[in-house]
Amino acid sequence: xxxxxxxxxxxxxxxxxxxxxxxxVVMFFxxxxxxxxLGVGPEPNTLARIAPGVLWVAALxxxxxxxxxxxxxxxxxxxxxxxxxxxxxxxIVVLAKVLAHWLVTGLxxxxxxxxxxxxxxxxxxxxxxxxxxxxxxxxxxxxxxxVGAALVLGSRRGGVLLALLILxxxxxxxxxxxxxxxxAIGGFxxxxxxxxxxxxxxxxxxxxxxxxxxxxxxxxE
Amino acid sequence: xxQFKGASLDCLRSTRPVFRGLDFDLPAGGAxxxxxxxxxxxxxxxxxxxxxxxxxxxxxxxxxxPVAEDPDAHRARLAYLGHLDAVKPALTAAENLAFWxxxxxxxxxxxxGPALDALAIGHLADLPARFLSAGQKRRLNLARLGLGKAxxxxxxxxxxxxxxxxxxxxxxxxxxxxxxxxxxxxxxxxDLDLKDAVNLDLGQYTVSAARAxxxxxxx
Numbered sequence: 001x002x003x004x005x006x007x008x009x010x011x012x013x014x015x016x017x018x019x020x021x022x023x024x025v026v027m028f029f030x031x032x033x034x035x036x037x038l039g040v041g042p043e044p045n046t047l048a049r050i051a052p053g054v055l056w057v058a059a060l061x062x063x064x065x066x067x068x069x070x071x072x073x074x075x076x077x078x079x080x081x082x083x084x085x086x087x088x089x090x091x092i093v094v095l096a097k098v099l100a101h102w103l104v105t106g107l108x109x110x111x112x113x114x115x116x117x118x119x120x121x122x123x124x125x126x127x128x129x130x131x132x133x134x135x136x137x138x139x140x141x142x143x144x145x146x147v148g149a150a151l152v153l154g155s156r157r158g159g160v161l162l163a164l165l166i167l168x169x170x171x172x173x174x175x176x177x178x179x180x181x182x183x184a185i186g187g188f189x190x191x192x193x194x195x196x197x198x199x200x201x202x203x204x205x206x207x208x209x210x211x212x213x214x215x216x217x218x219x220x221e
Numbered sequence: 222x223x224q225f226k227g228a229s230l231d232c233l234r235s236t237r238p239v240f241r242g243l244d245f246d247l248p249a250g251g252a253x254x255x256x257x258x259x260x261x262x263x264x265x266x267x268x269x270x271x272x273x274x275x276x277x278x279x280x281x282x283x284x285x286x287p288v289a290e291d292p293d294a295h296r297a298r299l300a301y302l303g304h305l306d307a308v309k310p311a312l313t314a315a316e317n318l319a320f321w322x323x324x325x326x327x328x329x330x331x332x333x334g335p336a337l338d339a340l341a342i343g344h345l346a347d348l349p350a351r352f353l354s355a356g357q358k359r360r361l362n363l364a365r366l367g368l369g370k371a372x373x374x375x376x377x378x379x380x381x382x383x384x385x386x387x388x389x390x391x392x393x394x395x396x397x398x399x400x401x402x403x404x405x406x407x408x409x410x411x412d413l414d415l416k417d418a419v420n421l422d423l424g425q426y427t428v429s430a431a432r433a434x435x436x437x438x439x440x
Contacts, residue, residue: 003323003326005323010309010312014312017311018311077306077308077309078303078304078305078307081273081303081307082307082321083324085271085296087293087326088324089293221274
């Protein structure tokens with residue numbers, strides 16, 4: 001447990017001092033969403049109809065943008081090698097780094113999302129569900145992404161490869177995330193898509209640290 | 222008394238054989254100096270000893286028990302120093318070291334100061350690591366060795382970028398570690414002054430390209 005805390009604290013401190021990652025991801029999220037009213041036109045009903053989908057797709061791409069750097073710096077400067085040889089198991093290292101990554105990139109997205117929802121003229125009924133669905137969905141995205149980030153470690157053009165590997169795996173989160181918000185807007189119960197999002201989160205929490213750790217071991221050989 | 226042994230170790234990098242049939246024996250208090258030309262597999266052998274790289278053949282044992290059966294215990298007893306210094310430029314020297322202390326399960330409040338002083342970089346403790354020179358970063362990385370209770374030190378070219386005085390300090394550090402029953406395996410091109418060190422020349426185990434090709438066609 002001390003190992004988990006040590007890595008979490010270090011990653012948060014590094015993110016705080018360097019500061020750029022978090023700001024860039026939120027900026028990308030905002031700009032990507034703002035492009036839609038410009039592209040689709042300012043008609044309020046059209047925007048309201050596509051709002052949940054646009055917000056989720058933009059969130060997905062923002063998470064993807066930040067994932068490449070999840071292990072990259074530590075791999076380049078040799079820290080990852082030493083962490084892999086330190087007493088805490090590599091699965092714990094992965095979990096700590098994913099949690100730090102989510103706190104730095106996922107949480108700011110969730111805070112920015114309601115503001116952008118207003119911009120997209122999304123009906124107010126969906127706000128609570130949007131936040132709840134993002135709270136369940138974005139950690140799952142970070143966890144799935146960690147497996148991909150570990151697999152492409154050390155390869156050139158890793159960013160593009162990562163997108164091809166990971167985006168298809170993001171689809172279930174997208175479907176049920178949008179489903180929950182649209183159900184709430186339409187006045188239907190959102191319980192089922194939320195439970196499924198929760199199930200995806202639970203499954204990725206249980207499986208992805210192992211997968212990512214296996215990928216890292218391969219990269220460190 | 223601890224004993225770290227390797228028996229008939231083979232090493233492959235992807236499909237290229239590096240060395241074959243290598244044996245070593247490292248008793249408590251012992252030092253193994255790995256020498257050999259570039260590409261003879263000194264770094265690979267150290268990574269193999271650390272468990273980063275699985276051996277293609279042969280076995281590593283600790284007190285007679287295969288290392289592969291309990292990797293957690295092996296990680297807890299070793300300290301590895303590679304080519305890269307693993308220093309985060311945004312953190313101060315002391316913060317860098319405190320992180321590794323926490324990972325090793327040592328108390329940063331008491332362990333970091335003495336470890337920095339052992340390599341004479343105590344005065345740099347509060348300086349962000351991006352202002353350190355290559356040699357100072359190396360010393361900061363070496364300071365990790367003084368943190369934990371690791372019995373087995375695996376040092377890959379530890380003397381790189383160090384001045385003569387610091388190389389002396391490093392030798393003292395290694396000697397104190399060995400006096401306490403610790404063991405060390407070190408690869409080097411420069412002469413480290415280690416008492417009663419066993420020299421392992423990897424050149425004699427190297428698989429030459431010609432032989433590898435001949436065996437491949439035979440197989």
